[in-house]
Amino acid sequence: MITGLGEMANRYNQKIADATIGRLSRYYRTLKHLESYDIETVSSEELAKRNNVTSAQVRKDFSFFGAFGRRGLGYNVSELRRQIEKILGLDQEWHLALVGVGNIGKALLNFRQFEEHNFKFRLLLDSDPEKIGKRFIGLEVRNLENLNEEVRKGHVDIVVIAVPAEAAQKVADDLVKAGVKAILNFAPTSLMVPPDVTVRNQNIVIEIERLSFALTQASGKP
């Protein structure tokens, strides 16, 4: 039986490793997938296999949150899905803002998985006069100069930064001043923020450069 998963998560907040959260996201996706096929129960072995981890890891991740499968029966798919949903905060809608309506920014606006997972864009900001006033996904691009006012007015929870590296820290500083506590950063630079603000980086160029580095080293060059 699964009991009080949400409360447990809250209580154990400080101890939840980053890697665990990543795995919960993956289990969640597997559970949604199983649910869509009307599958009612799932074993830790099955969840493990579908996520390239060991079944011991799956049981450890869940037991940490107070969720235990029943021997021979496994986990109830829907119940476990709902509990993880609650832990990850996916049982509510989150308002997103996008700063920087460029290439990557526009792709993210059309990223169906955000919408599907209750992350909804509510505000677009850019500093380019050519872009301000234009509409994407039904939203008018607003002037970055009015960031503070727009972010507060839009009740923004999470901000996606997709501006050039040079402009990113200034945007982050302004977001912090506007009370934003969560940033997804696509600019290829690290950001300095106070400890109560969470930043996750998605540095596509840096990741691909890690690959060219690996290939270069493996080839014995340079």
Add this chain to the structure above:
Amino acid sequence: MITGLGEMANRYNQKIADATIGRLSRYYRTLKHLESYDIETVSSEELAKRNNVTSAQVRKDFSFFGAFGRRGLGYNVSELRRQIEKILGLDQEWHLALVGVGNIGKALLNFRQFEEHNFKFRLLLDSDPEKIGKRFIGLEVRNLENLNEEVRKGHVDIVVIAVPAEAAQKVADDLVKAGVKAILNFAPTSLMVPPDVTVRNQNIVIEIERLSFALTQASGKP
């Protein structure tokens, strides 16, 4: 003076931490930026400030590669840029393939920073009959069924996976069989590959779920 940076990098290959490579990518971008303004020398303090690290960290990162700034003069911008370029393998062109010409995939095709950094798409693969034969950035989408042949024919170095989570491992297996050694994975799942294959993950949904988790925990909910 900077001496034999490339060779040093090669020799110290095994010891280069993942975080160091990430920082080198960032310094590289700063150096390119300075170069575009015809700035000839840069201090470790300036590089540190622009990358939100300490100057001791900068000096440590470079001395590890055998690069030392000259007291009072700092580092030669162009020379250091060229050396890091060589270490990261950015002094040559890399052929990319994209598997999965969906939303994110199409955005990446138009991601100018790939092109600017010598990463060139040469092959597009998809399993959707509606997409096969269509053209994007001058390339015709090929049938995923012929992955092995197409990857070998296209002399592909790095493959970008942008397929749904359920399909990703099969694609990775086929890529490994085709001799691919570097994968940038946008599918929200981890991939199992042999140790001589490098995978970097860009799980946008998982990253944003880490943010909703952080916000949920901070708010005292659920």
